[in-house]
Amino acid sequence: MSFAKLKAVREAKLSYVTSDTPQASQESSAVPSQVVDKSVPVSENFHTTIPDYLEIRTSPTSGRGLWSKQACHPGQVLFAVKPHAAALSDDRLDSHCSQCFGPGDNLKRCTKCQTVYYCDSTCQNLDWPLHKHECLALQRIAASGENSIPSDAIRCLGRIMWKRQKQGSASAWTREIDLLQSHNQDLPASAYELHTHLAISLVRYLGLSSPSEIASFGMSSGADLANLVSRFVTNTFTITDPSLTPLGASVSPPVALINHSCDPNAVVVFPRARASPAQEPLMQVIALREIAPNEEILTAYIDTTLPKPLRQTALRETYLFSCACQLCSDPTVDPREAVWCPKACGGMCPTPTEENSLSRCTKCRAVLQKTEEVLDAVRIGQQALDKATALQFSDPAKARQLTTNLIPILASAGVTPASHPLLALTRLHQALIIAALSGAPIQELLDEAVIAATKATAGLGLVLRYGHPMRGIARAELGKLLAVDEPAPRAPGSAAEEALRYPPSGAKRLRLALETLVQARAELNFGFGATNEGGLVGRRVREDVVRLERELGVWKKGVGEALQDAREAGTGKRTVI
Template sequence: MRVSATSGRGLWAKKLIKAGSIIISLRPHSFALGSQYLDSHCSTCAAVPNSGLLRCTGCRTVWYCNATCQTNDWLLHRLECSALRNWAKSAPSKNLSVPSDAVRCLGRILWQKRQEGFDSSWSKEIDALQSHRHYLQPRVVENNTHLAHSLVRYLGLSSPRELSKFGILSAGDLTDLISRFVTNTFALTSPSLTPVGVSVSPLVALFNHSCDPGAVIVFPRSSRKPTEEPQMQANLTSYVDTTLPRSLRQAALKETYDFTCQCESICEIYQCVKCRAVVTATESIMDSLRVGQEALEKATSIQDTGQSSMLNTKTYPCDFGIRLHKSLLLFSFSADMPIRTSAKHYMGLSALLRDGHPVRAVALAELGKLLAVDEPRPATSPLANVSFPPSGPPRLKAAYKTLVHARHELMIGFGRDNDGGELGRNIRETLVSLEKELGVWTQGIHNTVQDALNSSRNLYLPNAGVCKQNVTAYGQVLFAAVVDR
């Protein structure tokens, strides 16, 4: 850790780090699940257990894997439990009966600071997070003010002055707390990168920004340390969506983090995806960008308002837009449309993101899983003669190759020591299943050819030898074609 005149306080690598290495692995200081995930994920380890969850009988809001997780969380939840009950009693509607994940995470931070002691290393690490309250834009100030009022209400206080028991002695202290939280919050995600809440880690927050990051933050769920989940695993991370145009990235970085990025990838250069030649006539590209930006804004506007949409959490590019597009396509008339769209998404991401980037790896894994579900097209289908996606056995072969490549990228994006995380392990199991399916199908062709050969031996004809040769030749060609495909 050192301080740079241009980048401020941060972490620097002292040696080259191999792709797929886990740079750091730790449990965040604090995290909170999004409201819609409280009844499906454990509030202690953020897991989705195979068996049923245990519900807190007090607040009837949070759930746990088992009694061990419930006991481990009790020191904080006994305070949270009362706050959740009181909030629900005064909620104007059922939809607002649970505060946002941001409010709940802030509450847990303040309760733990008081338990640990304001002079403890845990509290000092939270207080050392960077605050930008002197440079906040009006919109950010408004959002932070709303968050502060909600926090005071959640803690059961009548005014901010009562926050003194949490070590907050002035309005400036409260503003610093909110600003530190908003600036340094990471999205808590599932192993497949779906945002399921918010998290805070002072150490991981020291990783500086790059528009072409050398590493990212993931929650892959290692099979080796289930009792220490959720584990954040991360050098340089991107604070914003790296697929946005330069002007929007610069605006977001300035508004939330108060700096102007100088890295090379911030430059706007348009190249041909195939030959990498620089495109000089950019009018059509700019028109496409404007249309795409309008679509992104519309997609953003329909996100769940119950979540921390006010927070500029450090998360992953294109994630929400891609998932929205896919969900809308589920209602299309063609079963192949999601596959074709998924393939286009991966091709677009592969032109923007490095090999092994978690977003790119997950997109390829989803494409492979879609291909693995064989849905032959009816002869009357308008896509009956379309070459992609293939149908029948060739589709299984395409799925296998796609998932092998996906596993390679998952091993980089989620760590080789983790075996690619939970998603990587699932893909490995799918590959084993596909290998068996392809083996059965190939063996069936072999048996068919052998039956034809046996039948030719029983033909009592003068030209039986010729017939046998023809069947043998035909069988060899057919079998070779099958294996090749």
């Protein structure tokens, strides 16, 4: 299991309805505005990839962070760096290049370890300074009779160790790694098993047989190794493809300087913006909204579509702090944990909990009566989400049955489209249907996928800022589903029936696809950088828009010619050949 997936599994085990209210921590992820002005600049001789208009400062609340010295605009690339170290997940090794992380159908396999693949000799030569060590380690493991490949976490840690060995302990590269935050002295008991497993597996992967051999990597003791593992776990970024699908693990000290907020003003993405293989995978920090001078740059460390109890638990378990950002401090009802008003006034009620079952609409103050129904729906919904997530690859039919059965139960209980676990179930349901459509499309399944994508897009729109990459990707997926050729278009009904029918059919469906893709491209330009044209996904959406415009033009011309033929036939003016 990849490191990214391991973290996801740990978070998925959290209980939504029984989570305790998180206690305030001395360490907070978001710095109140009055603290920002008191930040003290920090002198650094490295992190040279950070541009001059960004400054490393410290604050008594969140420690070191990055502040902007000038105004930044939505969609602006704040800075871009290649990770210090990165490794593909095991299940991506044969489908993606281990140097640039790009996908390919004709990748070339390393003839020695027969484990990693490359686009061509250029990528292989670029990766050889590190892969020559990795290659021997993989060959040694294969010779021992082991069938499993070390996880992306172990292979990424191995690359860090080998590069430390080459660069030396006094190099700026190594010092940047050593300055990463380590929580080794404050680890909760629940984290010891993971850290110990990583440390033991790393020693075995490196082929070390005695403690003295660790000195060649610039370390003096096992404690140094434990600190490195802690720094890795705390500061790891999941590398994604341009559509946000996880590819592996990476470490980038400059990006790790950025502190957390559940309502971030920036995002970290890998848009693949036509960079050369030597630059990829290129990690880019993009502004999501206007950032004022002397404002801190903040990104999200976790999935911010989760409700506050789950977000706080995930942050405490992995990063050892509680978040005090504006979203977490806001007393108003959050769509992530809300139920529609029982009087249908358009307002929302907080989702009731076992500890506090009283819930009122924040708009009309109507009391939610069916609290037990909501509690039961949320409880079994979470259980179904956990089970469906575990089964999505081994038994997708069973997973889809679970999502199909539970989504209507949560919807009938009145939870909002953005509420947990309904939003997560809807997104998983959409993915499962799309996987089932991989063969010949079936009209009923295609329409079901469009409906699921529409609900997921609506839910994300309630909780994520405009231009967030997840919103842009979701809207692009919806547009592409609407643009798929219908296997069995429905016969048109009456005007009233057509007005209520969703998804529509024929030209109306294509027009909706075009509108959706145009909106998606606008959001992708924000979330993946305006200068990147929305990244690889944004450029592909632009191609889809051009194709649909042409298709609609042909359709309109064809209908016009058919009407003209009909008129001419009715007046006897039609020419017969």
